[in-house]
Amino acid sequence: MADPVPHPYSIEVSPVAKPEGHFQWAIRKSGKLTERSDRPHRSEAKAFESTMEAVERAMKPGADGGRR
Known part of the structure; x- marks a missing residue:
């Protein structure tokens, strides 16, 4: 993937068991x-x-990282 992830963030994209062939993500x-x-x-x-x-x-700025 070409898009750089800014420091100090990291991302994880991984497959899920159900439904098969789909993916989920996490931000750290x-x-x-x-x-x-x-x-x-x-x-x-x-x-x-x-x-x-x-x-x-x-x-x-002012974001807590979650959705509103």
């Missing part, structure tokens, strides 16, 4: 889990796109 800040996907994504690319959007939200 300095190693601590801050957010994870609440639904499976149909492809690894879609999951990665979704997690990058979540990282951008978390980086906004």
Whole structure:
């Protein structure tokens, strides 16, 4: 994946057991889990796109890293 993840964030995109062929993601800040996907994504690319959007939200001033 070409998009760099800004420090101190890291992301994990992994397959889920059900439904088969779908993916989930998690965001960590300095190693601590801050957010994870609440639904499976149909492809690894879609999951990665979704997690990058979540990282951008978390980086906004005053953001607590969660959804509102």
